[in-house]
Amino acid sequence: MEWFVLLAAILVGIALLMSWTAGRVDRLHHRVERTSAVLDAELFHRSGAAVELAASGLLDPASSLVLLDAAHEARAGEGAERQQAESELSRALMAALDSADEVARLQRYDGADELLHDLGNACRKVELARRFHNDAVVSASSLRRTWPVRWLGLAGHAPLPHTVELDDSWPAALP
Amino acid sequence: MRIGLVCPYSLRVPGGVQNHVRDLAEALLDGGHDVSLLAPGEDDDALPDYVVSAGRALPVPYNGSVARLAFGPLSAARTRRWIREGGFDVLHIHEPAVPSASVLALWAAQGAIVGTFHTSTARSRAMSAASAILRPSMEKIGGRIAVSEHARSTLVQHFGGEPVIIPNGLYVDRFASARPHPRWRGPAGTLVFLGRIDEPRKGLAVLLESFPAIMEKRPGVRLLVAGQGDVEAARRSLPAAHRDVVEFLGLVDDATRSQLLASADLYVAPHTGGESFGIVLVEAMAAGAPVLASDLPAFRGVLDGGELGELFPVGDAAALAESAVRLLDDEERRSALRRAASVAVRRYDWSTLCRDIVRVYDTVRATPGAVGEKV
Numbered sequence: 001m002e003w004f005v006l007l008a009a010i011l012v013g014i015a016l017l018m019s020w021t022a023g024r025v026d027r028l029h030h031r032v033e034r035t036s037a038v039l040d041a042e043l044f045h046r047s048g049a050a051v052e053l054a055a056s057g058l059l060d061p062a063s064s065l066v067l068l069d070a071a072h073e074a075r076a077g078e079g080a081e082r083q084q085a086e087s088e089l090s091r092a093l094m095a096a097l098d099s100a101d102e103v104a105r106l107q108r109y110d111g112a113d114e115l116l117h118d119l120g121n122a123c124r125k126v127e128l129a130r131r132f133h134n135d136a137v138v139s140a141s142s143l144r145r146t147w148p149v150r151w152l153g154l155a156g157h158a159p160l161p162h163t164v165e166l167d168d169s170w171p172a173a174l175p
Numbered sequence: 176m177r178i179g180l181v182c183p184y185s186l187r188v189p190g191g192v193q194n195h196v197r198d199l200a201e202a203l204l205d206g207g208h209d210v211s212l213l214a215p216g217e218d219d220d221a222l223p224d225y226v227v228s229a230g231r232a233l234p235v236p237y238n239g240s241v242a243r244l245a246f247g248p249l250s251a252a253r254t255r256r257w258i259r260e261g262g263f264d265v266l267h268i269h270e271p272a273v274p275s276a277s278v279l280a281l282w283a284a285q286g287a288i289v290g291t292f293h294t295s296t297a298r299s300r301a302m303s304a305a306s307a308i309l310r311p312s313m314e315k316i317g318g319r320i321a322v323s324e325h326a327r328s329t330l331v332q333h334f335g336g337e338p339v340i341i342p343n344g345l346y347v348d349r350f351a352s353a354r355p356h357p358r359w360r361g362p363a364g365t366l367v368f369l370g371r372i373d374e375p376r377k378g379l380a381v382l383l384e385s386f387p388a389i390m391e392k393r394p395g396v397r398l399l400v401a402g403q404g405d406v407e408a409a410r411r412s413l414p415a416a417h418r419d420v421v422e423f424l425g426l427v428d429d430a431t432r433s434q435l436l437a438s439a440d441l442y443v444a445p446h447t448g449g450e451s452f453g454i455v456l457v458e459a460m461a462a463g464a465p466v467l468a469s470d471l472p473a474f475r476g477v478l479d480g481g482e483l484g485e486l487f488p489v490g491d492a493a494a495l496a497e498s499a500v501r502l503l504d505d506e507e508r509r510s511a512l513r514r515a516a517s518v519a520v521r522r523y524d525w526s527t528l529c530r531d532i533v534r535v536y537d538t539v540r541a542t543p544g545a546v547g548e549k550v
Contacts, residue, residue: 024314027315028314031317031542042538121534124531124534125537127339128318128535128538131337131338131339134336138335139334139336142335
């Protein structure tokens, strides 16, 4: 009788651990999906702000064209290509707005301040969104490497999430 | 936005984390946000009305010093109720790994949660064991902030990922508006030390050891020591000839503190460790005191590797004395440091930091789920 109670207690313990861990895996997968959607939205916002700046006539025509092209490529890209294109957009922005003097000069024009603020805000939010997404990915991957998840297949068939690697630096002079 | 802030340490005791959280609460209120701050301590009238008590704070040795923490079933119940009834859009927990209101809040909550990490601790077996226990709740934090490069690397070591850095802040103008006062000026220069005098990591012993050598080269130099602790014991550690020269001021109020810094020819930070950020250096810089600090990673970061103030090897009294004498002799160098520092401290002003922190809130909130009690 006693061994029976002991066995039942062990089984119940394992079942509790399984359901608790499965809940953690599930929540982390959701967080990975949601943060990925947020990152998408912020990247879209940033390329939009870049297009607006390029179309505003504030920049010289060469910078405007480069920026417009980079923003367009960033919006059209998929997967790894997109990460590449978004990094190119960061570099195009840095080239177009490379000095504090240049940014200060632009800010003297009507409406420029708002465009630059919007762009600065978008750039910073891209950085935050990417980092928070990668945080979620790292948490999910490290949980999936633990033995209860691997041995009991608690992650189901969900693909292993990947971190998003792109150059999200922005022109330091942006307001 | 309705924001719930959690501070693990009692607000009645001064400290870096507590000051940061209070200043943040006030900066957010100024920005038109709605703030409630949960912290250990009795309900009392001396605290602002946005503060909510997480239960009685007990003094416990933690992380190398004695901290007043709130834990136990009563604190847990209060924390749960605060979360349930708070209706927060975002929950911002400071030091989510400290076993006090912070750990309790993180355990009890779900939804949009931001965590700020202040401490940096070297990797230890205890910490590694703790990180295994804490991991499931850490997974709930949607946005992680570290206050310094040092705090960030500690965090990455234990939990991985890519935390963002948003430094400790201060109201720069409160310090910058302080003016030098003749009562603190010395004929051969004034050195200022701030911090608990019986806390070895604040390094007063190193400064006292170096002081005779400084006095020999610059007779008439003053050393003002402001901070709590056993004055007699500190005085006994000095050679008899110098005992009456060092002036111990005890604990001073904020206005006196700024005035002291504004009057200093040199602010000396001889800390020997345990510093994650070094807000006191930024305060000194904002008040216009040239800084001479020990070469800790956190201080090196704040001083831009020595551009904004001078560094000396940690615990090296002879090097401290040599640098102090050289700087006191060199008015031009001190003016240059003052000028560079007064520009650099702007990045630590709450107006800048509050904007950055609200941006973190917005990003974390964009992943749906309002703050509520864990089901």
